[in-house]
Amino acid sequence: MEYARVAFPLPQDLTFSYAIPVRLQSVAQRGSRVLAPLGEGTREGVIVDLMDEPDLPDDSIEIKNLADCLDDTPTFSDELLTLTKWMSEYYLSSWGEALRCAAPAAVRTRQNRLVHLLATDEQIAEMRQSRQTEILSILKEDDGLSIHQIARRMGAGISKLRPPLAALQEKGLVELQSNVQSKARPQTISVVSLAKPVSEIHEQISQLGAGRAPKQAEMLRILLDCSDETLTTTELTKRANTSLSGLQSLERKGLIHFESVQIVRNPMSLDPVPSTQPLTLNPDQMTALQAIQGAIDSAKRELFLLHGVTGSGKTEVYMQAMASVLDQGKQVIVLVPEISLTPQTVSRFVGRFGSRVAVLHSNLSDGERYDQWQQIKGGAADIVVGPRSAIFAPFPNLGLIVIDEEHETSYKQDAAHPFYNARDVAVRRSELVACPLILGSATPSLESFYHARQEEYILLRLPSRVSNIEMPPVEVVDMREELKRGNRTIFSTSLRTAIEERLSKGEQIILFLNRRGFSTHVFCRACGYVERCDHCSISLTFHFHTKRMGCRHCGYERPTPQVCPECGSAYIRYFGLGTEQVEQEVVKAFPKARVKRMDSDSTTRKDAHQQILDVFRSGEIDILVGTQMIAKGLDFPNVTLVGVISADTALNLPDFRAGERAFNLLTQVAGRSGRSEAGGDVILQTYMPEHYSIQAAQGHDYIGFYREEIGYREALLYPPLSHAATILLRGEVEAEVTQAANQLLDQLEVFKEDRFPTVEIRGPVPAPLAKIRNKFRWHFLLRSEDVEELRELIQCAVAATAPTNIDLIVDIDPMSVL
Known part of the structure; x- marks a missing residue:
């Protein structure tokens, strides 16, 4: 007997041993995806090792068989197994979670637990518990439903359905079975070919044409004429202007073959892409x-x-x-x-x-x-x-x-x-x-x-x-000076003049603001009340076209109030600037211009992103307003002006990478201008013109920015001079989150003093986004020059604490500390 060690996408970094039945021994290899019994059901996992003996902690444990193998050849090579194992160790996840990342969702299985009725009519009639009776009645009408389907019919959540289902299962009145399906399968088409020699087909065409089947004769004639083509059943019936029944009749007569052929669903545009040749390098x-x-x-x-x-x-x-x-x-x-x-x-x-x-x-x-x-x-x-x-x-x-x-x-x-x-x-x-x-x-x-x-x-x-195209000059406009001169619009005098000039020449303009929506918050000027999300600790964003306020973290929405919910005042105002408002202001200021907005709100439909870019490239849009979507990798030779409405949005975030993010984004968006011999300009509006990120972006000066930023990182021992990690704790009861955070701090300090004295611990404190989706959030920031010590300290402290009812999330080398 051969045995397999299987990793599952579970938070616990454990593997499980299974026997490989004879029928699977030819296909169950290291790196193969398998179905295996786990708990009450069957789960998809990956074989990470093959063994002659099972690896069991206790000889009394009964070893189970693998249920099935999902691969003819392994999905994961030895190299990918080694890579994902390293990932799990470095990022403190389970091996199974790392393997889940390494295969697209489309090749994974989808599992439903189906509920089957075992109870008799008499047993249903004798049932006294209302929820159990309702479940049995639903199954009597429609057996073999999934748990989700039953929950929908009852109008109940899954969590409320589990206790009565478990009780019914224990009584032997229902049974649960796992139904495993692939998320995606190969797509096939049916193609038609002649099954007889050409001479015989000619005879059949004459007979069928003279008789009562002229359409069948026509289909044979088309197949003869198109012998070098592959015709599908759909194409053939369409050309002959007939139905599928005629084709089926020809098959019964032995004149044609049907064959199922697998096709590749091509995600590329159907438009042909012209081939290109290597360019001469400078x-x-x-x-x-x-x-x-x-x-x-x-x-x-x-x-x-x-x-x-x-x-x-x-x-x-x-x-x-x-x-x-x-x-x-x-x-x-x-x-x-x-x-x-x-x-x-x-x-x-x-x-x-x-x-x-x-x-x-x-x-x-x-x-x-x-x-x-x-x-x-x-x-x-x-x-x-x-x-x-x-x-x-x-x-x-x-x-x-x-x-x-x-x-x-x-x-x-x-x-x-x-x-x-x-x-x-x-x-x-x-x-x-x-x-x-x-x-x-x-x-x-x-x-x-x-x-x-x-x-x-x-x-x-x-x-x-x-x-030899020059980098575009960048003009920095101090919006404080514009305000002193009485200009309260979102356009500085320089930007307004430059837009008018480009429009008169038929050139194109990109206006950038990395904040979507119309206004960032809805505010009562009488009492200071701000509309906030019911589930998160952030203000709601107002969207003009829907006249609704929405949360960008959890998706919660509600109508905009006409009067203040707190004091009843009608002095409701919209503060902060988003791309939706910029679009409106542009339309007002330049009524003859063709304006389009591109952000995550305007590109929710599939291919909407590309459709906007295609229209812009064709010259049907004069001014494109957008977020970071328009800052990266786009090449439009007719764009001769880029305007940054506010360069300060990224700089004001409470994150040690804020300056780096701002410089990168401003430099990238500035690079969209002047990409042809026509040249171009960039106008960057800011209330912080003295900030080194702004000044470096003005001069396209990465080295100057690096010198300033690395000095700041060295002084505070931030990455890349050290490794960082964040620990986030979140839960629905704030007191429990606070208690768990303090307990974890105690363990971190114990292990730090004993074994890891060089690791710096900051926190716990409420996260900058202190509540998201009804969960309160506290976090730690840890730093060390030795990433091994950092990871080991976290592992030891978390294992010693193991809080219940609290999500604990560790991020090694985080990109953000929000």
Whole structure:
């Protein structure tokens, strides 16, 4: 008998031993996804090891069999198993949680627990408990419903349904069965082909045409004429203007075959992408490529930081390096921030490398993601372009990893364990497979540039734009002076004049504000009351078009009051500025301009993001108003003016990375202007013109910014001079959260004094966002130069505390402390 050790996506970092039944021994391999009994049901897990003997803590434990194997070939290679194990250890998650990150949701299973009726009519009639009786009555009418379906019919929550269901199960009146389905399956089409020699088909056409089946004769004639085409049943019946019954009749006569053929759901645009050829590189690009080429040719793991200003041709360097890797029969992973992953970005790679490019991102359907993953796994694709999760692409012979806009915070997972940073995972994966890694950015993360200064990364520079196009001049406008001059509008005199000038020339304008909505809060001027979310400790944002207020954290909405709920005053005012209000002000100030807004509120429909960009590119929009969606990776030659309505929004956040985020965003959005020989300008409005992030952005001066910021980080021992970790505790009862936080502090201090004296502990204090979705939040910030000590201290203290009814979330190397 063979045995498997299986990891499940559970918070506890445990694995479980199972016997492999004979029927599964040929397919159940290390890295295979399996179904296995766990608790009361069956769960999907991954085999992480095979054994001759079960690994059981107690010989009296009965070992169970695996229920099924979901893979013909393993989903996870040995390399990906090693990578995910490292992730689980570094980010303090379970191995199963790390493995869940490494496979797209589309290839996972969906499990329903179905409830089947066992009770007789007499037993139902004798039942006295109302909820149990209601469940049995529902099942009598419609047996085999899922728990969720029963809950919906009863109008009850799942939690209230569990006790009566458990009681019915214990009495033997119902049984629960697990129903496991794949989230996505291969898509097939039915194609038609001739089953007889051509001479016989001609005879049949004559007979059928002379008889009562002219449509059948017509279909045979079409199949003869299109013998070099693959016709589906739908296409054939449409061409012959007939129904499926005629085709079925031809099949019964043995004249045609039906065959089921699997097709690939293509997420690319249906419009053909013109092929492109490699461009001639300038000397700086050539120097960078030669350095990368040396590492590719020697199959050597080197880490390159490609620091190039916006428009300097970083993508061309990537693509020529990628072509060299493909020539060696190897594969490439290209990571792009989700926000930049537009068809425009993907088409650059498709235009150069054709159908060998697979794409992964969140806007794909489950079916499209499933097919793209299978294309990668099956060897039909050599390049994958995608967001952070694409770092787990199952390439067997990886030759290069590229991370574009490597400074982007979206490379950090923040929704579920493990809270990994794809950049750091890429560094580890490049080490495992001994391949080069290129980190590209106009505004490198402080961590990456620090590593380059320490000679841990090789720094490559592209200091100028291609074709000798100058960087756009940036004018900083002090809005305090505008206010003194009586200008209370959102447009400075300089920005208003520049917009009018560009509109008169038929040129395009981008106006940027990284805050959506109409107003950031609704305020009573009589008593000072502010409308706040009922579930979170933040003010509600007013949306003009819906006339409703909404919470950007939990989605809660309610109508805007006409009078103050607190004092009854009618002096309700809207304060703060969002993109929706900017759009309105632009329309008022420039009534002849064609204006469009692009933010997460205006792009909720699938492909809405791309549709707006396509219309803008075609010249049908004069002014595009938007958030950070318009700041990244977009190239519009006719944009000659970028206006930043308020440069201060990011600077005012209580976060040690606030200055870095502000500089990065301002530099990136400024880079959208002047990307052709027509040139361009940037006007940056601020109430803090003296801030070093603003001044550095004005001069496109990354080095100047780095010197200031690294000095601040050194003085306070913030990353990259140390490693940081946050511990967040949250729960519905504030007193319980506070108590758990103080208990954890006691344990942290005990272990720190005993074993980890160099770790600095700050907190616990209420988090800046002290309540979200009805849960109160307290947090700690820990720092140490030794990340191993940091992680071990947290593990020891959390294990010793183990609070109940409290969520405890650990984030190693956090991107935010909000």
